[in-house]
Amino acid sequence: MRVWVTGAAGMLGTNVVFVLRKANVHVCASDREVDITDADAVANYLEQIGRPDWIVNCAAWTAVDAAESNEAAAFKLNADGPGVLAVAAARLGARMIHISTDYVFNGQATVPYAPDAAVDPGSVYGKSKLAGEAAIREGLDKHVIIRTAWLYGAHGANFVGTMLRFMREREEIGVVADQHGAPTYTVDLADAILRVVSASSAMAGTWHFTNKGDTTWYGFAQAIQDEAMKAGLFERKCRITPLTTAQYPTPAVRPAYSVLDTTSFEKDWNIDIPHWRSSLHTFIQSLKGSV
Numbered sequence: 001m002r003v004w005v006t007g008a009a010g011m012l013g014t015n016v017v018f019v020l021r022k023a024n025v026h027v028c029a030s031d032r033e034v035d036i037t038d039a040d041a042v043a044n045y046l047e048q049i050g051r052p053d054w055i056v057n058c059a060a061w062t063a064v065d066a067a068e069s070n071e072a073a074a075f076k077l078n079a080d081g082p083g084v085l086a087v088a089a090a091r092l093g094a095r096m097i098h099i100s101t102d103y104v105f106n107g108q109a110t111v112p113y114a115p116d117a118a119v120d121p122g123s124v125y126g127k128s129k130l131a132g133e134a135a136i137r138e139g140l141d142k143h144v145i146i147r148t149a150w151l152y153g154a155h156g157a158n159f160v161g162t163m164l165r166f167m168r169e170r171e172e173i174g175v176v177a178d179q180h181g182a183p184t185y186t187v188d189l190a191d192a193i194l195r196v197v198s199a200s201s202a203m204a205g206t207w208h209f210t211n212k213g214d215t216t217w218y219g220f221a222q223a224i225q226d227e228a229m230k231a232g233l234f235e236r237k238c239r240i241t242p243l244t245t246a247q248y249p250t251p252a253v254r255p256a257y258s259v260l261d262t263t264s265f266e267k268d269w270n271i272d273i274p275h276w277r278s279s280l281h282t283f284i285q286s287l288k289g290s291v
């Protein structure tokens with residue numbers, strides 16, 4: 001099997017390439033050098049590598065706040081780019097996995113969002129990602145759209161890395177305690193992507209994947225500190241103070257409730273998703289000696 005991974009130098013893409021290669025999948029990896037918004041560049045690359053069985057699109061505009069003032073650029077990458085890839089995949093008879101986000105929802109729910117729940121993005125980023133989903137569905141029947149949330153991992157700027165740095169440098173930090181979600185380890189999502197490309201089923205549609213359980217950013221920060229202390233990453237505790245969203249204004253509106261229902265992913269792709277707390281433990285243990 002041959003898989004083309006785009007955005008391969010990003011936080012998720014790096015883990016996807018690693019996990020697939022470890023499973024002996026033939027991976028062609030590209031990042032900015034193959035601009036996914038440029039149909040000619042995509043066609044030339046595909047000619048060079050030969051027909052892939054799958055395209056896994058990890059390329060995206062992920063700067064949520066900057067998207068508010070760069071709407072055209074965010075839509076180009078998050079909406080036009082996936083459309084270009086979907087059309088190219090359809091022409092070659094390839095399948096495609098596309099990664100989307102909890103930001104397509106308005107965050108006003110009180111129970112986990114099912115994949116068919118009503119969408120209503122509140123930010124430019126969320127709108128651009130929703131437009132990307134539409135472009136995939138329009139361009140390619142054989143698509144697997146995976147919405148995820150609150151990603152962290154070893155290869156990009158993310159909440160865990162930021163918290164570890166702040167906790168080392170500061171006496172006290174304030175963290176938002178009224179937004180709920182499921183912290184998700186990129187290695188677990190990469191394992192799930194491996195499961196999808198390896199499955200014999202030709203299912204198409206939209207699924208949700210996050211680690212199990214949920215918390216707030218404040219609860220996540222407390223867990224990061226607990227795990228870091230256990231791993232011996234630092235010796236003194238930093239005081240963590242709960243904040244409201246109103247006390248921490250950002251250009252883009254964040255969903256207050258971002259929990260995604262992963263039941264159909266587990267059932268359809270036959271996978272037991274780890275709880276966010278155990279995956280955080282695994283990740284922080286992997287940092288021993290490196291921070």
Ligand SMILES: NC(=O)c1ccc[n+]([C@@H]2O[C@H](COP(=O)([O-])OP(=O)(O)OC[C@H]3O[C@@H](n4cnc5c(N)ncnc54)[C@H](OP(=O)(O)O)[C@@H]3O)[C@@H](O)[C@H]2O)c1
Pocket residue numbers: 006007008009010011012013030031032033034035036037057058059060061062077099100101102129148149150151152156
């Ligand atoms: N991070 C999260 O918490 C989160 C949550 C929910 C969903 N998601 C989704 O998960 C996916 C992966 O996110 P991530 O955090 O791994 O993203 P990321 O680290 O920002 O990686 C995206 C990669 O795409 C590259 N790229 C930028 N423009 C490109 C272009 N025109 N053509 C090809 N590649 C280009 C980026 O390069 P540069 O770095 O040089 O720009 C970067 O290496 C995205 O679809 C994102 O929307 C992320």
